Amino acid sequence: MVDTIYAEDEIIGTKKAQEIISKFRHAKVTSIKRFGEVFNPSNQNFRIQKTNPALILAKKQKGFVLDAPKGFGIGDQNNYYFSHMYNCLYDCSYCFLQGMYNSANYLVFVNFHDYQNEIEKIIKKHKEKKMTFFTGYDCDSLAMEPITNFINDFVPFFSRYKKALFEIRTKSINNSVFRKHDPLANCIIAYSLMPETLAQILDKKAPSVSARIKNMKYLANKGWRIGLRFDPLIYCENWKAQYAELFAKIFEEIKEENIHSVSLGSLRFPKSFFNKLLQYYPNSEELSFLRSNDKGIISYDQSIENEMNEYCRLELMKYSDARKFFSCG
Amino acid sequence: MIKKNFEGVSVRWVIALKGEAEEIIKNYSMKRVATTPFPVYKNKDLDMWLILSGIGQLNAVAATSYLYVKSDASYNTIWINFGIVGSRNFKVGELIQIDKITSSDFQDNYYPSPSAFKNNNIQRCNLITVNKPEKLFENNGVYDMEGYGFFSFAKKIAPYELVSVLKIISDIPGTDLSKIDKNRVEILVSKNIQFIEKVLENLLDLQKILFLQLRDPKYFDEICLQKKFTFSQKVTLRKYLTQWQARFPQRNPLEEIGQRMTASQILKKFSDNLLR
Numbered sequence: 197m198v199d200t201i202y203a204e205d206e207i208i209g210t211k212k213a214q215e216i217i218s219k220f221r222h223a224k225v226t227s228i229k230r231f232g233e234v235f236n237p238s239n240q241n242f243r244i245q246k247t248n249p250a251l252i253l254a255k256k257q258k259g260f261v262l263d264a265p266k267g268f269g270i271g272d273q274n275n276y277y278f279s280h281m282y283n284c285l286y287d288c289s290y291c292f293l294q295g296m297y298n299s300a301n302y303l304v305f306v307n308f309h310d311y312q313n314e315i316e317k318i319i320k321k322h323k324e325k326k327m328t329f330f331t332g333y334d335c336d337s338l339a340m341e342p343i344t345n346f347i348n349d350f351v352p353f354f355s356r357y358k359k360a361l362f363e364i365r366t367k368s369i370n371n372s373v374f375r376k377h378d379p380l381a382n383c384i385i386a387y388s389l390m391p392e393t394l395a396q397i398l399d400k401k402a403p404s405v406s407a408r409i410k411n412m413k414y415l416a417n418k419g420w421r422i423g424l425r426f427d428p429l430i431y432c433e434n435w436k437a438q439y440a441e442l443f444a445k446i447f448e449e450i451k452e453e454n455i456h457s458v459s460l461g462s463l464r465f466p467k468s469f470f471n472k473l474l475q476y477y478p479n480s481e482e483l484s485f486l487r488s489n490d491k492g493i494i495s496y497d498q499s500i501e502n503e504m505n506e507y508c509r510l511e512l513m514k515y516s517d518a519r520k521f522f523s524c525g
Numbered sequence: 526m527i528k529k530n531f532e533g534v535s536v537r538w539v540i541a542l543k544g545e546a547e548e549i550i551k552n553y554s555m556k557r558v559a560t561t562p563f564p565v566y567k568n569k570d571l572d573m574w575l576i577l578s579g580i581g582q583l584n585a586v587a588a589t590s591y592l593y594v595k596s597d598a599s600y601n602t603i604w605i606n607f608g609i610v611g612s613r614n615f616k617v618g619e620l621i622q623i624d625k626i627t628s629s630d631f632q633d634n635y636y637p638s639p640s641a642f643k644n645n646n647i648q649r650c651n652l653i654t655v656n657k658p659e660k661l662f663e664n665n666g667v668y669d670m671e672g673y674g675f676f677s678f679a680k681k682i683a684p685y686e687l688v689s690v691l692k693i694i695s696d697i698p699g700t701d702l703s704k705i706d707k708n709r710v711e712i713l714v715s716k717n718i719q720f721i722e723k724v725l726e727n728l729l730d731l732q733k734i735l736f737l738q739l740r741d742p743k744y745f746d747e748i749c750l751q752k753k754f755t756f757s758q759k760v761t762l763r764k765y766l767t768q769w770q771a772r773f774p775q776r777n778p779l780e781e782i783g784q785r786m787t788a789s790q791i792l793k794k795f796s797d798n799l800l801r
């Protein structure tokens with residue numbers, strides 16, 4: 197899988213770095229001073245790098261936990277996100293990461309303790325408030341779990357702070373880490389979903405949607421709480437029938453009481469991200485419906501966005517309590 | 526020879542000495558097209574050029590920039606620095622693909638992209654570029670006198686992933702340097718030519734990915750010839766035509782354009798059609 201590992205001098209000797217390195221017996225390990233030497237210098241090309249991504253092990257120096265964008269959340273007052281990793285094992289055509297970075301290398305920050313210290317500080321500072329910590333936006337943490345052991349480290353950590361929700365956003369069907377731990381009431385395993393035929397075209401290298409549903413069912417039956425994330429909603433011919441079929445299939449398999457929250461989001465990009473995506477996927481019909489709005493954001497026409505949101509909400513209300521519905525910003 | 530001759534093939538070799546270049550010149554049927562300030566060779570059918578830089582980092586940078594201008598190299602060009610090196614870690618004759626480049630003079634290090642190493646099973650190693658011929662090889666790695674200078678410039682004119690440094694071990698501790706003559710170097714290179722070809726084939730695959738990304742959409746040139754578009758209108762036109770191709774592969778956008786339409790009316794027409 198990975199034949200090149202770059203490791204910062206500062207962390208190469210740490211237990212976590214060595215643990216990860218030991219999983220790639222055939223990889224060539226090269227020492228670096230700072231990850232910026234190999235991650236995202238100008239003139240790198242995301243699509244070419246994606247043909248053979250390297251793994252970069254580094255130390256995050258600052259900015260461990262960030263405020264979530266305004267309007268983003270699943271019901272709590274305070275929302276934060278944190279990323280122990282940039283870039284993803286999967287290769288989804290609409291992923292904003294390929295617009296954001298020139299580099300497709302997997303960058304893992306191995307100093308998990310520093311993240312935990314920062315989260316602890318925030319929780320203690322806002323003792324009275326309910327809060328959510330989101331992860332899995334700059335990577336798919338669960339997909340990389342066999343390498344990083346991130347969830348294995350963070351589930352026990354969050355078990356000490358019942359008031360803080362921990363959301364793991366994923367498309368992975370890896371469930372072995374959840375079998376090792378007792379279900380945690382404040383942990384949400386949130387699945388990104390879209391109609392199967394669209395996922396077959398767009399969610400490259402990711403598990404099929406039916407496999408994701410099957411895994412959600414398994415986890416729900418074990419007592420884990422599930423989040424449904426229809427973010428982004430993708431416009432295409434026949435989208436109403438496709439989404440209706442998807443919702444029906446999900447709720448046929450999973451009991452509503454196991455669903456913690458449902459969120460819907462529109463497909464949106466800053467202009468520069470979109471221009472790169474269009475260059476990478478000139479034949480993508482799905483990208484051909486997107487337009488620049490007057491704020492310089494690329495999205496579907498407002499009428500399409502509204503229609504999709506409205507329709508999907510109404511469809512979902514057939515199966516689930518609307519109080520569980522949230523918008524992804 | 527190149528098996529994958531697709532539109533967009535563009536290759537530049539930067540090699541210090543004639544002895545190191547001879548087999549490459551022969552293998553890719555290049556002929557001399559200039560003598561000064563640097564000898565330059567070219568294949569008559571392909572966009573493939575080779576320059577003899579002479580020894581040292583300054584020469585490498587000067588020759589690379591000279592060839593860049595002289596050959597009108599596009600952004601989407603493969604740049605390869607090839608030559609002989611010394612090392613205490615390898616045997617004479619081994620081909621090495623460089624994955625880290627350091628210099629005794631500069632703090633920054635460079636890291637050629639792992640995409641270039643994929644599936645070729647060629648040994649990888651770090652390169653230390655020095656200013657005087659090295660005899661002791663105190664550090665692990667291979668030693669040369671051009672790689673750092675070459676890479677520092679080439680990465681500015683081409684994507685990182687298309688810039689590669691390839692070396693063959695010619696001397697190890699105890700080698701009598703006076704015995705490394707042109708003939709011996711040519712033998713070392715000829716023994717490795719099939720592996721060098723393999724590296725190039727892989728780089729050509731990467732180049733193709735980029736070529737398809739950078740290519741203008743169908744009908745772009747024709748439409749620009751018909752009407753006068755400003756720079757920013759051309760950017761929008763490029764975007765709309767790309768989307769058009771994906772959405773209406775059977776519809777020719779030229780047929781949507783009326784004779785008297787202005788550039789902005791054309792863009793509006795495309796935009797309206799693409800909206801739903």
